[in-house]
Amino acid sequence: MSGLVLDRLEVRAKGMLIVALDAVVNPGEVLTIMGPSGSGKSTALAAIIGTLGPEFSLSGRLVLDGRDLTGLPTRARRVGLLFQDDVLFPHLSVGGNLAFALPAALRGRRARRAAVEAALAKADLAGFADRDPATLSGGERARVALMRTLLAEPRALLLDEPFSRLDAGLRDRIRAFVLDLIRAAQIPAILVTHHADDAQAAGGRILDPLGRPVPPGT
Amino acid sequence: MTADGVLRFAPRLTLLLMAGPVIAGLAGTLRPAFEADGMARLLDWPGLPRAAALSLGTGIASTLLSLAIALGLVAALQGGRLFALILRLLSPLLAVPHAAAALGLAFLLAPSGWIARVLSPWATGWTEPPDLLILNDPAGLALTAGLVLKEVPFLLLILIAALPQADAPRRLMLMASLGYGRVAGWMLAVLPAVWPQMRPAVYAVLAYSMTAVDMAIVLGPALPPTLSAQLVLWMTSPDLSIHPVAAAGALVQLGLVLAALALLRCAETGLARLGCRLALTGRREIWADRWLGPLAAGAGLLVVLVMAGGMAGLALWSFAGPWVFPDALPERLGLDAWARAAPGLGPAALETLLLAALSAALATGLVLACLEAESRFGLKPGGGALWLLWLPLIMPQVAFLPGLAELGLRSGVEGSTGAVAAAHLVFVLPYVFLSLAAPWRAWDSRIAVAGAALGATPGRIFWQLRLPMLLRPILTAAAVGFAVSVGQYLPTLLIGGGRVTTLTTEAVALSSGGNRRIIGTYAMLQLALPLFAFALALALPAALFRNRAGMRPGA
Numbered sequence: 001m002s003g004l005v006l007d008r009l010e011v012r013a014k015g016m017l018i019v020a021l022d023a024v025v026n027p028g029e030v031l032t033i034m035g036p037s038g039s040g041k042s043t044a045l046a047a048i049i050g051t052l053g054p055e056f057s058l059s060g061r062l063v064l065d066g067r068d069l070t071g072l073p074t075r076a077r078r079v080g081l082l083f084q085d086d087v088l089f090p091h092l093s094v095g096g097n098l099a100f101a102l103p104a105a106l107r108g109r110r111a112r113r114a115a116v117e118a119a120l121a122k123a124d125l126a127g128f129a130d131r132d133p134a135t136l137s138g139g140e141r142a143r144v145a146l147m148r149t150l151l152a153e154p155r156a157l158l159l160d161e162p163f164s165r166l167d168a169g170l171r172d173r174i175r176a177f178v179l180d181l182i183r184a185a186q187i188p189a190i191l192v193t194h195h196a197d198d199a200q201a202a203g204g205r206i207l208d209p210l211g212r213p214v215p216p217g218t
Numbered sequence: 219m220t221a222d223g224v225l226r227f228a229p230r231l232t233l234l235l236m237a238g239p240v241i242a243g244l245a246g247t248l249r250p251a252f253e254a255d256g257m258a259r260l261l262d263w264p265g266l267p268r269a270a271a272l273s274l275g276t277g278i279a280s281t282l283l284s285l286a287i288a289l290g291l292v293a294a295l296q297g298g299r300l301f302a303l304i305l306r307l308l309s310p311l312l313a314v315p316h317a318a319a320a321l322g323l324a325f326l327l328a329p330s331g332w333i334a335r336v337l338s339p340w341a342t343g344w345t346e347p348p349d350l351l352i353l354n355d356p357a358g359l360a361l362t363a364g365l366v367l368k369e370v371p372f373l374l375l376i377l378i379a380a381l382p383q384a385d386a387p388r389r390l391m392l393m394a395s396l397g398y399g400r401v402a403g404w405m406l407a408v409l410p411a412v413w414p415q416m417r418p419a420v421y422a423v424l425a426y427s428m429t430a431v432d433m434a435i436v437l438g439p440a441l442p443p444t445l446s447a448q449l450v451l452w453m454t455s456p457d458l459s460i461h462p463v464a465a466a467g468a469l470v471q472l473g474l475v476l477a478a479l480a481l482l483r484c485a486e487t488g489l490a491r492l493g494c495r496l497a498l499t500g501r502r503e504i505w506a507d508r509w510l511g512p513l514a515a516g517a518g519l520l521v522v523l524v525m526a527g528g529m530a531g532l533a534l535w536s537f538a539g540p541w542v543f544p545d546a547l548p549e550r551l552g553l554d555a556w557a558r559a560a561p562g563l564g565p566a567a568l569e570t571l572l573l574a575a576l577s578a579a580l581a582t583g584l585v586l587a588c589l590e591a592e593s594r595f596g597l598k599p600g601g602g603a604l605w606l607l608w609l610p611l612i613m614p615q616v617a618f619l620p621g622l623a624e625l626g627l628r629s630g631v632e633g634s635t636g637a638v639a640a641a642h643l644v645f646v647l648p649y650v651f652l653s654l655a656a657p658w659r660a661w662d663s664r665i666a667v668a669g670a671a672l673g674a675t676p677g678r679i680f681w682q683l684r685l686p687m688l689l690r691p692i693l694t695a696a697a698v699g700f701a702v703s704v705g706q707y708l709p710t711l712l713i714g715g716g717r718v719t720t721l722t723t724e725a726v727a728l729s730s731g732g733n734r735r736i737i738g739t740y741a742m743l744q745l746a747l748p749l750f751a752f753a754l755a756l757a758l759p760a761a762l763f764r765n766r767a768g769m770r771p772g773a
Contacts, residue, residue: 049671051670073670074670075671075672077671078673079671087665089668089687090687090769091687091689091763091766091769103673132766132767132768134767152671152673
């Protein structure tokens with residue numbers, strides 16, 4: 001069965017319940033987890049990506065396309081991650097950042113270079129492969145980060161407030177670009193945010209970290 | 219064993235390589251102290267009280283003086299342009315080996331030294347070198363000055379590294395808004411937060427200053443010399459019957475250092491209590507700002523000036539042709555001294571380079587493994603591990619190196635380059651660790667999460683992300699290790715059994731002979747090697763990442 005299943009996923013710290021999610025995210029769907037800072041959003045994110053600290057205890061299961069992810073290390077989960085900042089690798093070129101994400105199974109320098117060029121063209125960044133990431137604009141960096149995430153062929157996507165650092169005009173365009181790509185890739189996605197308009201634009205269900213539906217417009 | 223298993227073992231292996239030789243050597247040195255009435259014979263030696271007093275006096279005086287200058291500079295001037303200038307001038311001096319600094323000072327201060335030449339005969343009336351005991355003075359003043367030259371840059375950099383955790387700018391602003399003077403505000407509000415972090419460094423400086431042998435040989439008094447210098451004379455004496463006396467002396471030296479450390483600890487407590495009492499009185503002490511700033515700046519600039527003068531003197535003498543007293547400059551310059559020194563200089567430089575490259579590479583590898591293990595397995599080094607790290611720097615070298623040499627002799631490795639490199643490693647490791655740990659831990663860990671989310675293994679994250687991103691601090695730490703190894707005198711002398719000759723051992727050995735031109739060539743090369751290493755550590759990442767704005771310092 002395809003999709004991301006949060007099967008009574010619960011996280012506790014010192015006995016206190018911080019995260020309680022029980023949901024199925026279908027391919028192409030975006031589930032939004034919303035709440036003010038300190039509400040357990042980042043803990044939910046860490047539980048799904050697999051970077052929960054030892055002070056937390058996790059129960060329940062996380063199943064992606066029928067594969068149980070619970071207990072797997074981050075690198076084996078195939079859950080792509082988009083940060084609040086782009087977190088591009090500063091020592092690599094734009095092309096190097098993308099090639100880092102390409103699966104090793106794609107062999108041959110020319111084939112890998114072609115895959116990178118294709119991804120850049122898709123993001124309206126043709127010819128950017130040899131550029132220094134530090135010289136890119138905010139919107140360009142956000143798009144490179146997204147393409148890097150997608151090139152690793154993730155089976156699900158996790159978005160950690162990826163639009164909050166962008167200014168208003170740019171924000172709508174990048175958001176539309178990201179959401180279109182998710183729908184086109186037909187993978188389940190979870191958006192973590194405290195912005196109501198991001199949640200609205202995602203167009204899916206909106207839950208708080210404890211699994212309670214958040215009424216639209218809050 | 220898997221790579222993970224090896225990595226998990228790295229911190230314990232590193233601590234073993236550092237603390238093991240210290241503890242084994244200590245036991246080996248002190249055991250003979252109780253044989254052949256070594257202690258009784260030591261107590262019969264008439265020079266003992268004076269040698270012990272010299273060790274205590276020069277060590278404590280130089281530590282307090284360097285500490286006062288470093289604290290004064292930061293308390294009165296930090297943040298200003300004068301401070302930035304002094305810092306920029308002082309930090310490269312950290313790479314100057316102790317022996318080179320001592321020789322440079324000796325070339326300035328000696329009765330036939332550069333200062334006397336510049337001032338003669340017009341100011342002094344001297345037409346030949348006066349018969350004065352300025353250098354190797356019986357009170358150890360020249361030695362104290364030499365130690366201060368080396369310890370001020372070290373303490374200043376340690377202090378600056380500790381500042382970010384002390385929240386200094388906000389505390390200072392608060393104190394200023396309460397009407398406190400800058401210096402008083404710093405001493406009352408910032409120093410208490412900074413001190414615990416710099417305490418091990420201060421202890422190391424005190425222990426080192428009390429027992430430095432190379433500096434004591436060049437600058438210190440003779441008949442008697444400082445206790446440690448005398449111990450080394452005994453230890454390297456072909457007369458084996460004197461060795462138990464040396465061992466007993468090492469025990470006394472260790473006791474003296476521990477007593478001085480205890481004294482310092484008491485002084486800390488007392489001063490802290492005094493500070494709290496002062497704080498309760500609410501006195502703003504603005505007067506301190508007026509004279510402490512200029513005083514500290516003057517002292518800092520004097521350190522820079524004397525060091526620079528000393529280095530320039532070494533260079534000048536190594537290229538000097540005929541140079542009669544009291545001419546301020548040589549008649550002409552030439553390469554005569556270099557040509558004459560070359561047959562000995564070449565092999566010594568090569569040996570120095572080999573030892574430094576070996577120990578620095580090994581230390582950097584081990585420290586990287588430790589830090590990677592720490593990140594990968596979430597290990598948290600305890601306070602005990604931190605003190606173990608400082609152990610080789612706080613424990614007097616004369617108290618454990620002889621025992622270690624004895625061990626090497628019995629196992630047959632004494633005198634080999636490998637054994638000396640291993641001994642250097644004991645001192646190189648702590649410095650490499652201390653300089654790399656902070657940048658390593660400050661690395662943005664989201665990079666690792668981003669890499670893992672893209673499917674990268676921990677190994678790939680280490681080799682392709684963390685290592686290249688931290689290349690500059692890693693190479694700088696390696697250069698620090700390299701410089702530490704180049705400067706090692708006693709480990710090379712004792713573990714090398716006299717058969718491993720480096721620029722440092724040779725320069726110190728030559729210092730009593732008085733051929734300034736030849737000494738100058740050795741000291742110049744001794745100075746050039748660490749500078750070359752630091753230049754490489756800066757140039758290589760700059761060249762590799764010349765097109766990456768995000769990799770520039772401060773980016």
